[in-house]
Amino acid sequence: EAGVAQSPRYKIIEKRQSVAFWCNPISGHATLYWYQQILGQGPKLLIQFQNNGVVDDSQLPKDRFSAERLKGVDSTLKIQPAKLEDSAVYLCASSLLAVGTGELFFGEGSRLTVL
């Protein structure tokens, strides 16, 4: 079974530039999460989708971050404009079962460095 795919694995940009990350969840997984993990901290939820609907985006900085999940499969997370404090690993995860009940399967992450 293929796992959660993410790209790019690494990205270096300057502040005020924009960046986009892509995630393809495990086939059949309805729930998709984007987490931000700053060095030395645990992952923090940015946004959660159930199929192509947003379940929770309360911690997403909406002035600069946006995310979509068209057709309930792939998802993209965009940051525009980036700030220094956005340097982190962006983890995508998916879950088979109903929201909040199932094990999360994580992708390898996209490491962003903002200079």
Next chain:
Amino acid sequence: EDKVVQSPLSLVVHEGDTVTLNCSYEVTNFRSLLWYKQEKKAPTFLFMLTSSGIEKKSGRLSSILDKKELFSILNITATQTGDSAVYLCAVGDNYGQNFVFGPGTRLSVLP
């Protein structure tokens, strides 16, 4: 606001030692607690706990949940250098319907 605390934040042991990692939580309407191991990449799943007092076991790793005292422990016996990683605890509730992660415990096992 849901909160997950892990202790210790960092731990250094020698091969063969036994370690106990702690996770305490404050969650409205608790549903489940997950343990993950994170090396230099994506977190990998270890255990899901939903009921108090029932030990989950996988090889040298075991975990148990106490829903009355709001904590879980992860035990690793006969540690090996390959156990070196960050161990993350996450709690899921029914309201927010997402998982809140703790800061992790960084375990270093020396040969």
